[in-house]
Amino acid sequence: MPSSPPAVEVSGLVKDFGPVSSLDGKMIRVLDGVSLRADMGSVTALLGANGAGKTTTLECAQGLQKPSGGSVRLLGEDPWRAGAPLRSRVGIMLQEGGLPPAVRPLPLLHHVAGMYASPLNVEQLAARLGIDSFARTSVRRLSGGQKQRLALACALVGNPEVLFLDEPSAGLDPQSRNIVFELITELRDEGLAIILTTHLLDDAQRLADYVYIIDQGRTVRQGTVAELTAHTADAARELRFEARIGLTLPADRLIHLDVTEPSPGKYCVNGALTPEDLAVIAAWWAENGILPASISLTSRSLEDVFLDVSGRSIR
């Protein structure tokens, strides 16, 4: 862990909403002990299913919600009481964007830029994010991905030290996603602390230096992507290949593995595969004159970790 003080430090965060009339006026506990820390110069991802509490956690860290319990520190200060000096060091992209519909992108960016003493160059930022290509369209008529890029620009234009991004890749096409991800990585390398939420494991895998998995208002796992996926007990790998339908694999030579044919002609070998196992399978292919149409060997993914932790069924 770096020695510089963390950009965001949350411990034992509790947030209750309510009273909720549909619950007979009871309070509903949305966060029940979230703890996390985000450092300068790194991308921290909050990963969780819909409704896990990611956005509420961010809002408490941003000072948009008042915590019901626990402590939150943003650049060493209490964000709920933040004044303009603290707000000027933080850039925020909200999930719903928060962009006024009647305004055009560049006047809006100039307006937001004017709130800061030393903002970024609006034209350069707009060009970087491809905003100049829709500069003459009012916000109301922008596509989801265009709004998303404009919201990102609004969060960045004040040249912040800490950047909060709530679902940054939502609605982005692959090209825009690449542009945005490149920019995030670049900002991280410049020393910004970037805290983002996502329910897309691929995003976390590509971007995050450190991941917190949030489930039902709690941080349930944390670590680098490598740490989370390389659990010692989970040395499990999976070999998949495609070949003729209805083959019988030499199960007697692969007793410790799980051999299945999930769909006709597609075979799956699961478990603690060793190089010897692979040799056995390859030899068997040779004996039977099988040249698989495709072969893949994968290790445990972040998705497996995530599904193990937060369950496989929809809640």
Add this chain to the structure above:
Amino acid sequence: MSASPLPVRVLQHGRYETIAMLRNGEQLVLAIVLPLLALSAIAFTPFFDVLGVPRLEAGTPGVIALCVLSTAFTGQGIATGFDRRYGVLRFLSTTPLGRSGLILGKVLAVGAVLAIQITVIGTTAVLLGWHPPFSGILPVLAMLVPGIAAFTALGLLIAGTLRPEATLAVTNLTWVLLAAVGGTVIPRSSMPEVIQPVVALLPSAALGDGLRAALTSGTFDALSFALLCGWAAVVGLAAVRWFKWS
């Protein structure tokens, strides 16, 4: 990595909100066209002849009061309601502008738009033959300050507690009612006696009466001023207490 000074932020947001209000077609109808129609009706029909003073002298102060209602209350109420729906209030409050800067900017925009309205209405009325006393300028300003505060607070209170569609309906309906029977344009003294005591307590009547006193005889109506200050204080506190930002 630091904020612009507070006055710069507020002035800039005031300018931004002013432009937004002036760009909005419905808002312009409410702010300029309807008051001009009211002024023409007063100038060209005999309705106001019964009051014993020239038509425009009796009617123009009420039209100015109507402008305050349309801009501070209905216009800003509806705009704020939709800004709240779209998360604009939340986003802007996370910038150095902050919540207080956002509200101050809105009040500033109301003042700026109102200045334009009063210029247009006043010039038109003068061209039609209105002669307000110069001694009325200070009392008019004294009435406008708590008047703008009270009606902006009322608009924000509604915008911050109801859905934007409901805000749209409620503020427009209230505007029509206050314009017709709220003592704004038609003085409460020429209304049926039974409703006069109720109308007298309304901020619309206080503003109308105060502006009429200032612009007909150049006098300062202390009672109306006190009523407006009371409304501004009570509704302002209610707005601070109940306004929801998201």
